[in-house]
Amino acid sequence: MNERNITQICLIITLIGIIFFILNYEEEYTEKTISEMTEKIGSKGIIIGKVDYVIKEEPLIFILQNEEKIKVFYPKKIEIKKDDIVEIFAETTEYNKEIELFAQKVIIK
Amino acid sequence: MILYLIIGIILGTITGLIPGIHTNNITRIAFLTPLFGNEAIIFVLSMVTTQSFVDFIPTIFIGVANEGSFEGILPGHKMFLNGKAHEAIALTVFGGIIATIISIISFPFFVKFIDFFPTHFEIIIPIILIFSIITLIMTEKTKNKKAIALFVIIIAATQGIIFKEQIFPLISGYFGISTLINATMKNQKIKKQKIEFEIKNNKIIDSITGVIGGAIVAFVPGIGNNLAAAIIKLFRQKIETKNYLTLLGSINTSNFIFSFPILTFLSKTRNGAMIFLKERIFFTEQTIWLGCTTILITSGIAGIITIIISKKISKNIDKNYFLKIQKNNLLEKIAIIFVIILVFMFNGVFGIIALIFATALGIITINTKTKRSNCLAFLIIPVLFFYLFQLI
Numbered sequence: 001m002n003e004r005n006i007t008q009i010c011l012i013i014t015l016i017g018i019i020f021f022i023l024n025y026e027e028e029y030t031e032k033t034i035s036e037m038t039e040k041i042g043s044k045g046i047i048i049g050k051v052d053y054v055i056k057e058e059p060l061i062f063i064l065q066n067e068e069k070i071k072v073f074y075p076k077k078i079e080i081k082k083d084d085i086v087e088i089f090a091e092t093t094e095y096n097k098e099i100e101l102f103a104q105k106v107i108i109k
Numbered sequence: 110m111i112l113y114l115i116i117g118i119i120l121g122t123i124t125g126l127i128p129g130i131h132t133n134n135i136t137r138i139a140f141l142t143p144l145f146g147n148e149a150i151i152f153v154l155s156m157v158t159t160q161s162f163v164d165f166i167p168t169i170f171i172g173v174a175n176e177g178s179f180e181g182i183l184p185g186h187k188m189f190l191n192g193k194a195h196e197a198i199a200l201t202v203f204g205g206i207i208a209t210i211i212s213i214i215s216f217p218f219f220v221k222f223i224d225f226f227p228t229h230f231e232i233i234i235p236i237i238l239i240f241s242i243i244t245l246i247m248t249e250k251t252k253n254k255k256a257i258a259l260f261v262i263i264i265a266a267t268q269g270i271i272f273k274e275q276i277f278p279l280i281s282g283y284f285g286i287s288t289l290i291n292a293t294m295k296n297q298k299i300k301k302q303k304i305e306f307e308i309k310n311n312k313i314i315d316s317i318t319g320v321i322g323g324a325i326v327a328f329v330p331g332i333g334n335n336l337a338a339a340i341i342k343l344f345r346q347k348i349e350t351k352n353y354l355t356l357l358g359s360i361n362t363s364n365f366i367f368s369f370p371i372l373t374f375l376s377k378t379r380n381g382a383m384i385f386l387k388e389r390i391f392f393t394e395q396t397i398w399l400g401c402t403t404i405l406i407t408s409g410i411a412g413i414i415t416i417i418i419s420k421k422i423s424k425n426i427d428k429n430y431f432l433k434i435q436k437n438n439l440l441e442k443i444a445i446i447f448v449i450i451l452v453f454m455f456n457g458v459f460g461i462i463a464l465i466f467a468t469a470l471g472i473i474t475i476n477t478k479t480k481r482s483n484c485l486a487f488l489i490i491p492v493l494f495f496y497l498f499q500l501i
Binding site: 007011013020026042089091 | 413
């Protein structure tokens with residue numbers, strides 16, 4: 001096996017990877033409403049809404065209002081206040097028999 | 110997504126080319142970024158996979174130790190001095206590529222394996238380590254050399270315990286600077302670098318062995334790439350230099366690949382890159398698919414990048430300015446100063462002290478013609494203590 005053969009194997013591996021990537025890739029987060037998110041535990045989505053009430057600052061727990069209200073848990077510190085418009089990237093989880101959102105990222109608009 | 114892949118590959122290449130800079134340093138910076146989810150997977154996996162390939166370039170060409178590949182210094186630098194550096198690099202790339210294919214195919218089996226064997230290693234590993242130490246001593250040819258090997262093992266183990274966090278200075282001393290000083294003293298000349306090579310297909314066996322080693326490294330705490338390679342070398346007494354490089358390339362890559370299912374299914378992390386992912390992603394079936402495809406795409410690209418860089422360096426080595434540097438062993442002297450600066454930058458004065466002691470021990474093994482692998486006791490003994498204390 002010479003340099004050319006190794007390069008060819010490298011190219012084939014990359015191509016196989018790209019094909020698998022194209023066939024299986026799904027957009028991880030699409031914009032959803034709270035009701036769409038709460039249909040299934042484990043749903044992921046982007047929700048834009050208004051901060052209704054900040055329960056705790058660190059870790060951040062707040063109530064998000066879209067067309068309905070839901071509790072959001074964000075394990076990091078970020079300064080938000082009531083009436084801020086936020087965009088959150090989250091997953092639906094169940095905690096203490098209550099459905100809430102676990103946020104991976106919170107952006108203040 | 111492509112942007113994160115490109116950034117990951119570029120950073121992986123940089124961290125691989127500069128000894129002492131590990132992907133852990135970059136992931137420390139990544140923690141400051143808002144990267145998460147798919148972006149984080151693509152960025153981190155492309156970076157660590159690329160680094161596992163490029164890692165061997167400084168190790169083989171300048172004989173400078175890198176945390177993931179220092180066992181490659183001696184065989185790799187030997188091939189470099191004989192004008193076969195490009196072939197040595199190609200062997201590690203070959204090992205890495207085969208490891209990628211086998212590791213990805215064996216993902217489901219590996220997952221079943223980690224489910225089945227949660228604690229058995231706690232008994233097996235100390236036995237293997239004790240056996241390795243005994244084998245290190247017993248494989249020395251004369252009684253005198255056996256006594257020196259025992260002395261080296263005791264000193265290296267003591268250094269490993271005292272300088273616990275100083276892995277880079279220690280490996281640089283044992284395997285890097287001591288080799289460079291020896292080359293300077295002997296006034297070794299580098300032969301003209303050959304670009305053409307032929308790798309025999311039987312090297313696939315070493316790649317498969319490497320994948321098993323990589324899986325163990327990813328799974329068992331305390332066992333690193335180099336320690337696994339050294340143990341395999343001990344059990345396979347007559348392993349050729351070329352086969353050993355293939356084995357090292359395979360272990361280095363498969364270790365990174367297997368650390369991803371370990372994180373996904375067991376939530377356990379063995380390196381900074383995986384700690385970053387643990388904090389930034391939700392684990393789903395999609396995560397595993399994305400991880401596998403990122404590794405496949407990146408391995409191919411990283412293999413080609415490594416071959417191109419190696420070829421460029423090999424061609425330039427034969428040019429006039431390099432021959433001027435070669436007079437008076439200037440290259441080795443520059444490499445020694447470079448390592449000292451890196452050690453001081455990353456590990457401070459304590460690191461320099463560790464480097465001096467480790468270099469002294471490395472030189473002792475060279476002058477007494479005992480195996481340099483005896484210095485690996487700096488890793489083996491502390492790991493052995495770790496397991497023995499767990500059993501108690």
